[in-house]
Amino acid sequence: MESIQVVPQAPTFTLPVAKVRSVYQIADVERKLGKLQNSEPREHDNLRATYERMLERGPERFQMKPSGIPEMAPLYDALPNFTDVLDDVRRHVALSHDSTDGLEVTPMLLLGQPGIGKTHFARQVADLIGTGMNLVSMGSLTAGWLLSGSASQWKGAKPGKVFESLVDGRYANPVIVIDEIDKAASDAQYDPLGSLYSLLEHDTASSFVDEFAEVPIDASQVLWITTANDARGIPNPILNRMNVFEIQPLTPGQARHIARRLYQSIRAGHNWGTRFDDAPSSDVLDKLATLVPREMRRALMAAFGNARLASRGMLKVDDLPRSAASKGRIGFMQ
Structure with missing residues (x-):
């Protein structure tokens, strides 16, 4: 089918190219819906509504990729400790450049301390490609069927996140982030990571069956990014299906650079930012640089507020939250 141009989500990158890909077969859905016609009117209402929604929306979704090899210097600058991962993404983009092939990126595991920017990296990759990002947090997982859905005969059953991303979303190749995969707790009845054995393999993912809808879904184009603090809690068969990057x-020096960028980004993103200096002082940068990026942003927002209360346009170290201002240089690379 002829390629079409679609407006990207991130204007800083080259315009993504989209082609259309079917993520399921209409005949499969019609066959499943037909089997429900003899059931009681209120029986399987959710399942019937799901099939009807699939028929109404149709199976075609945009498969996105950058229109060329994008200029990724801003990403390398914003994520200086993600160089190896960005190199990997850039290689995959180069392979699909000037071809009719879709963009395929080997599933990846990002290992690193909390707050270091792993989820932020995933959002940037989603913007680069032009798709949405779907976050699945294993740290707060309460049901083992979150990824693959639950059987329709169970009370409160519904499809899993993979099915929802492809059927209810716009893209055939969304970025799905499994956050804190090392915290997924399994029990004797259900392994919450069990569906990944097939989903992380390109061939088997092309006919993934959600346990609720029981209709084959093409999940082979999903871009998988998983994060973890410790790889020891991840089964080896899962690890072997991914490229592992230790962040x-x-x-x-990198931390000071990130702190300065965050200051300027927050300042530029708010109307009240014009009331503050163009750049923070060196001593404020020194204190911010002791924090991971996630904590830097929170500390800066508090500091801006405290400086405004003091009618100042310059941040002082004392404006930072006490916990941030008192932290030493812990966890830095030497």
């Missing part, structure tokens, strides 16, 4: 802590 190192920021060096002091």
Whole structure:
């Protein structure tokens, strides 16, 4: 089918190219819906509504990829400790450049301390490609069927996140992030990571069956990014299906650079930002640089507020939250 142009989500990158891909077969859905016609009117209402929604929406979704090899210097600058991962993404983009093939990125595991920017990286990759990002947090997982859905005969049954991303979303190749995969707790009845054995393999993912809808779904184009603090809690068969990247802590120089960028980004993103200096002082940068990026942003927002209460346009170290201002250089690369 002829390629079409679609407006990207991130204007800083080259315009993504989209082609249309079917993520399920209409005949499969019609056959499943037909089997429900003899059931009681209120029986399997959710399942019937799901099939009707699939028929109404149709199976075609956009398969996105950058229109060329994008200029990724801003990403390398914003994510200095993700160089190896960005190199990997860039290689995959180069392979699909000037071809009719879709963009395929080997599933990846990002290992690193909390707050270091792993989820932020995933959002940037989603913007680069032009698709949405779907976050699945294993740290707060309460049901083992979150990824693959639950059987329709169970009370409160519904499809899993993979099915929802492809059927209810716009894209055939969304970025799905499994956050804190090392915290997925299994029991004797259900392994919450069990569906990944097939989903992380390109061939078997092309006919993934959600346990609720029981209709084959093409999940072979999903871009998988998983994060973890410790790989020891992840089964080896899962690890073997992914490229594993150890995200190192920021060096002091890199941390100062990130802190300065965050200050300028927050300042530029708010109307009240014009009331503050163009850049923070060196001593404020030194204190911010002791934090991981997630904590930097929170500390900066508090500091801006405290400085405004003091009618100042310049941040002082004392404006930072006490916990941030008192932290030493812990966890830096030397």
